[in-house]
Structure formats: C-alpha cells, structure tokens
Amino acid sequence: NYTFYTRSDDSSLLWIGDNAKVGFSLTNLTVDNRGLHGDQERSSSPVSLVAGAYYPIRIQFGENAGGDFITVNFSTATITKTTNGLGYYYYNPATNGF
Numbered sequence: 001n002y003t004f005y006t007r008s009d010d011s012s013l014l015w016i017g018d019n020a021k022v023g024f025s026l027t028n029l030t031v032d033n034r035g036l037h038g039d040q041e042r043s044s045s046p047v048s049l050v051a052g053a054y055y056p057i058r059i060q061f062g063e064n065a066g067g068d069f070i071t072v073n074f075s076t077a078t079i080t081k082t083t084n085g086l087g088y089y090y091y092n093p094a095t096n097g098f
Contacts, residue, residue, distance in 0.1 A: 001046035004074050005081065006033045006059070008040065009067030013060045016047060020058035036064050054090065 006012035014031035015024045026034070033042035049055060061070045074088075075081040 001048055002074050002076050003046055003081075004031050004044040004072070005041055006031045006070060006072055008033055008061060008070040009038050010036050010064050011060075011062035012042075012070050013058075014044070014072065015058045016049075017055050020056040024058055034062075039067060039069075057089070
C-alpha cells in the first residue's frame with residue numbers, strides 16, 4: 001500500500017492507474033489538492049499496487065500568484081515519505097509517457 005502526497009502553491013492533482021490515462025476527472029483523483037492556496041499538502045488514501053508492475057501516473061499543477069512550486073511524495077510501511085523517485089518513476093516518450 002502506497003500513500004501519495006502533493007505539496008503545492010497553488011493547485012495540484014494526482015491520478016494513478018488507469019484513471020491517469022483516460023477518464024481522469026475531478027471525481028476520481030488519487031490526490032486532490034486543488035484550489036487557490038499557499039503551501040499546502042494533501043495525501044491519498046492507501047493505494048494497493050503490485051510489485052514489479054507499471055502504473056501510469058498523471059500530475060497536474062496550476063499556479064495563480066505568489067509561490068510557484070509542487071512536490072510529489074510517496075510512502076509505504078517500509079519507505080519513509082520521499083520525493084526521490086529514482087528507480088520508481090519511468091518515462092517512455094515513445095508512448096507519450098505511458
């Protein structure tokens with residue numbers, strides 16, 4: 001089980017799994033941190049992922065005024081909350097990232 005987090009100023013949204021590819025909407029978000037706000041972190045409910053499998057992830061960020069940043073973190077029972085996705089995230093430009 002993974003917990004995902006976004007910390008942003010302003011809005012940030014995160015989807016993982018099939019919803020990240022097609023059908024993503026404001027009703028099936030994994031992390032909902034939308035709106036105009038200062039530095040704010042929101043987290044997901046635990047997401048069950050299978051080891052060795054690939055899962056699409058979509059992250060969207062919006063900025064109005066003031067600060068301009070986003071971080072994406074994740075944690076498990078054995079992984080302390082981290083922003084270091086090395087070895088966890090993979091981008092495939094031939095398939096538009098999916």
